[in-house]
Amino acid sequence: MFNNIFTYENISSFFEYFIFWYALTIMSFYFILAIFSILAISNHLKRGKSVNFEHILRSSLAPKIAVIAPAFNESATIVENIRSLLSLKYNNYDIIIVNDGSKDDCLEKMIAAYDLVESKVKAKSKLKHAPIRAIYKSTNKAFHNLVVIDKENGGKADSLNAGINYTNAKYVANIDVDCIIEDDALLRMIEPFLQSIDKKVIAAGGVVRIANNCEISNGRILNVRLPKTLLPLYQTLEYLRAFLLGRMAWSRLNGLLIISGAFGLFDKKILIEAGGYNPKTVGEDMELVVRMRKLMHQKKEKYSVTYVPDPLCWTEVPASAKVLDRQRNRWTRGTIETLRMHKDMFMNPKYGILGMLSYPFWLFYEWLAPIIEFLGLVYFLVLVCLGWVNWPHFLLLLGMVYSFAVLLSWFTILIEEITYREYKGYKSLFTLLGVAILEPLFFHPIGVWAAVKGNWDKFVRKKSAWGTQTRVGFNAPISKDKP
Amino acid sequence: MVVNTDSILLLIVGLTLGSALVVFLLIVSIKFYFIERDKHIKQLTNVLEDCLVDFLLHENEIADRAFARIQKLMKSKTNQNITIELLLNLNHNFSGVYAEKAYDLYEALALQEVSMAKLKSRKWHQKIRGMYELSTLEYEEAFDAIAAYINHPNDDVKRNARVSLVKIKRKEALIALKDLEGSMSLWTFINIIATLKRNPVKLSELELSSLKEAKNTYIKELANELETTVYVQ
Incomplete structure (x- = not known):
C-alpha cells in the first residue's frame, strides 16, 4: 500500500x-x-x-528609572558612552554600569574619568548573578547618579541581574552600552x-x-x-x-x-x-x-x-x-x-x-x-x-x-x-x-x-x-x- | 479538490507587481511632496519669525506693519497652522510681556477659531490638537467647550481635556474635576501638578477640603499632593 x-x-x-x-x-x-x-x-x-514632555521632564513625581548597561572590554569607548548617558533628558534616573569582569582597563578608565570611589551599597533584590567585587560611586556631584558595579564575568544576562539588584528605581532601562540613545528616549x-x-x-x-x-x-x-x-x-x-x-x-x-536587548524599559x-x-x-x-x-x-x-x-x-x-x-x-x-x-x-x-x-x-x-x-x-x-x-x-x-x-x-x-x-x-x-x-x-x-x-x-x-x-x-x- | 496552483501563482505575481508599481510611485510622489512642503514651511517660517520679532519687540508703526504682513499670510490653513506652531513655541520659551503679546496676536489673527474648529472636529487627534493649542495659549473662552470632554470615551481626548482645563483656568478646573468619573493616569496627574506648580493657585481651606472629600480617589490624592507641594506655596 x-x-x-x-x-x-x-x-x-x-x-x-x-x-x-x-x-x-x-x-x-x-x-x-x-x-x-x-x-x-x-x-x-x-x-x-x-504630547508635551516638558512637565514630565521637570517633575519630581516622575518615576525613577535605572539605566543599566553591562560592559565587557569596552575600554575604547566607555568614558564617552557614559558621558552620553549622563546627558539624557529625564529628571529622575540613575546610570548603572556593570563591568562584567573586563580584561582590559575599562574599570580603571571609569574610575579616573568620573572620580569613582568604592562605596557600600546594599542589594535591594535577590536575583542570582556572579560575585560582586566592588561597587563604585562618584565623589563628583555632577555624576551623583552614576554607579559602577564591578563583578566577575557572567555574561550579559547575569550583569543585568546584578544591576537590577542594586537599584531602587521603579523602572529599569536595559541597554547596550555602545548604543547611542536619543537624549529624550527615556x-x-x-x-x-x-x-x-x-x-x-x-x-x-x-x-x-x-x-x-x-x-x-x-x-x-x-x-x-x-x-x-x-x-x-x-x-x-x-x-x-x-x-x-x-x-x-x-x-x-x-x-x-x-x-x-539594545534598548528596553521594564517594570522592575x-x-x-x-x-x-x-x-x-x-x-x-x-x-x-x-x-x-x-x-x-x-x-x-x-x-x-x-x-x-x-x-x-x-x-x-x-x-x-x-x-x-x-x-x-x-x-x-x-x-x-x-x-x-x-x-x-x-x-x-x-x-x-x-x-x-x-x-x-x-x-x-x-x-x-x-x-x-x-x-x-x-x-x-x-x-x-x-x-x-x-x-x-x-x-x-x-x-x-x-x-x-x-x-x-x-x-x-x-x-x-x-x-x-x-x-x-x-x-x-x-x-x-x-x-x-x-x-x-x-x-x-x-x-x-x-x-x-x-x-x-x-x-x-x-x-x-x-x-x-x-x-x-x-x-x-x-x-x-x-x- | 485539485487546485491549479499555477494560475493562483500567476494572479498573485501580477497583483504583487502591480502593487509594487503603485507603492513605488507613491514613495516618489510623497518624497517630492514632503521636500517641497518642507521648503515652503522653512521659507514661511523665516518670514513669519521676522514679522513676529518686529511685532513683539517694537511698538507703533513697525509692529503695525509686521501685523499687516502676518495677516496677509493667513489665507491658507497651512500658513495658519505654521503661525500657531510658532506662537506655541514663543509661549514655551517666553513669559510675561512677550507671552501676552503672543496671545494678543493669536486672538487678533482669529487663530483661536482655527483651534476651536479642531476642538469640534470629529477626529480625536484633531480634538486633542485643538485642546493643546487653546490651553497652551490659555484661551479662557474655550473652557466650557473643553470641559465637555473630561469623561470622553476616547482615553487620549479625556486625558488631554483634564490637563487642558487646568492650564486654562486652574481653580475652576479643579472644581470641575471634583466630579470626575473613573481613574486618572499618572501622566495626567503629573501634568496637572506641574501646571499648578508653575502657576500656583490659591485655594481656600474650604475649597481644598471639598477636593479632599471628592468621590474620586485620584482627586483626593491630587488634593493631598496640592496641599504638600503647591497649595502651601
Whole structure:
C-alpha cells in the first residue's frame, strides 16, 4: 500500500503544494501585520503632535528609572558612552554600569574619568548573578547618579541581574552600552507606562536604527546617513522592516514576544517577580519578555507590552559577513531556546493571542522558515540533477516570493517616508529602493545559511555560548572580527 | 479538490507587481511632496519669525506693519497652522510681556477659531490638537467647550481635556474635576501638578477640603499632593 503512496508524483506534488501554501500563508501574515503596523504608527504620530514632555521632564513625581548597561572590554569607548548617558533628558534616573569582569582597563578608565570611589551599597533584590567585587560611586556631584558595579564575568544576562539588584528605581532601562540613545528616549519610553489606566504596561521597546556611517559627535547623532557598504545597507532595510512593520504590528496586537536587548524599559517589580534574566540562554531578551508575559497571564492581570516607533536607539551593525553570521547564528539559537523553554504556550488558549498567534508565528515563520527554505533549495537541486523540475511552476513560485519580498520592503520605505523621513534626499531614497531589489538575492541567503547553522550548532554541536562580536566604535572605518 | 496552483501563482505575481508599481510611485510622489512642503514651511517660517520679532519687540508703526504682513499670510490653513506652531513655541520659551503679546496676536489673527474648529472636529487627534493649542495659549473662552470632554470615551481626548482645563483656568478646573468619573493616569496627574506648580493657585481651606472629600480617589490624592507641594506655596 505504501509503495503506492510514495510515488514520485505524490512526493513531488506534496512538496509543491506544501511550499506554495507555506509561502502564501507567510505572505498573508506579513500583509496583515503591515496593516496593523500602519494603524499603530499612525495613532502614535497623531497623538505625538499634542504630547508635551516638558512637565514630565521637570517633575519630581516622575518615576525613577535605572539605566543599566553591562560592559565587557569596552575600554575604547566607555568614558564617552557614559558621558552620553549622563546627558539624557529625564529628571529622575540613575546610570548603572556593570563591568562584567573586563580584561582590559575599562574599570580603571571609569574610575579616573568620573572620580569613582568604592562605596557600600546594599542589594535591594535577590536575583542570582556572579560575585560582586566592588561597587563604585562618584565623589563628583555632577555624576551623583552614576554607579559602577564591578563583578566577575557572567555574561550579559547575569550583569543585568546584578544591576537590577542594586537599584531602587521603579523602572529599569536595559541597554547596550555602545548604543547611542536619543537624549529624550527615556521620556518617550516612560510615556506609555504613565499614560496607561486600565492595563499595566510591563515593558516597552524602542526602535533601533543603524548608526554605521552616521555623523556622530559627543555621543549624539548629528547627521543620519545611509551606510556606505552593502552589508550594513541591507541591515538598514531589514531593521526598518522588523521594527516599523513587525514589532509595531505585534505591539498593536499586544502579542510582542521580544524587546530588543539594545534598548528596553521594564517594570522592575514584574521583572523580578518573573525571576529576572535567564543567564542560561543566548536569547535572554526574548526569553525574559515571554516569561514576564506568562507571569501576567498566570496572575490574570490586564497588561501590555508596547513599542515606541520613534527612532530612539542607534547601533552599529556587523559590516563583515563573518560577524554577521555569528550574530544571526546566536539569534537563531536564542529563538530556539526560548520557544523550547516555553513550549507549553503553543496553541494554548490560556495565553490568549500569545499562545494562539505569537508563539505559532515565531515557531513556523521565524524558527522553521529558514529550515524549510533550505530544504526547499536542496529538494530543488535534487530535481535539477534528476531533470525533473517543473520549470513554469518553479519560476512562478520564485517570482511570487521575490516580488512579494520587494513589495514588503518598498512598503516599509513608504511608511518611513510618510512618518520619520530620517534619510534625506532622493539619493538615499533610490539607494534604499535599489537595496530592496538586491536584498532577497544576496543578503537573505546569508541569513538563511546562518540560521541553518544556528540550528545545527544548537542541536548537533549543543553550543550554548554567546560568541563574540567586536565593534570598532562609530568613528572607525570598518568592523573587525575577533576570534 | 485539485487546485491549479499555477494560475493562483500567476494572479498573485501580477497583483504583487502591480502593487509594487503603485507603492513605488507613491514613495516618489510623497518624497517630492514632503521636500517641497518642507521648503515652503522653512521659507514661511523665516518670514513669519521676522514679522513676529518686529511685532513683539517694537511698538507703533513697525509692529503695525509686521501685523499687516502676518495677516496677509493667513489665507491658507497651512500658513495658519505654521503661525500657531510658532506662537506655541514663543509661549514655551517666553513669559510675561512677550507671552501676552503672543496671545494678543493669536486672538487678533482669529487663530483661536482655527483651534476651536479642531476642538469640534470629529477626529480625536484633531480634538486633542485643538485642546493643546487653546490651553497652551490659555484661551479662557474655550473652557466650557473643553470641559465637555473630561469623561470622553476616547482615553487620549479625556486625558488631554483634564490637563487642558487646568492650564486654562486652574481653580475652576479643579472644581470641575471634583466630579470626575473613573481613574486618572499618572501622566495626567503629573501634568496637572506641574501646571499648578508653575502657576500656583490659591485655594481656600474650604475649597481644598471639598477636593479632599471628592468621590474620586485620584482627586483626593491630587488634593493631598496640592496641599504638600503647591497649595502651601
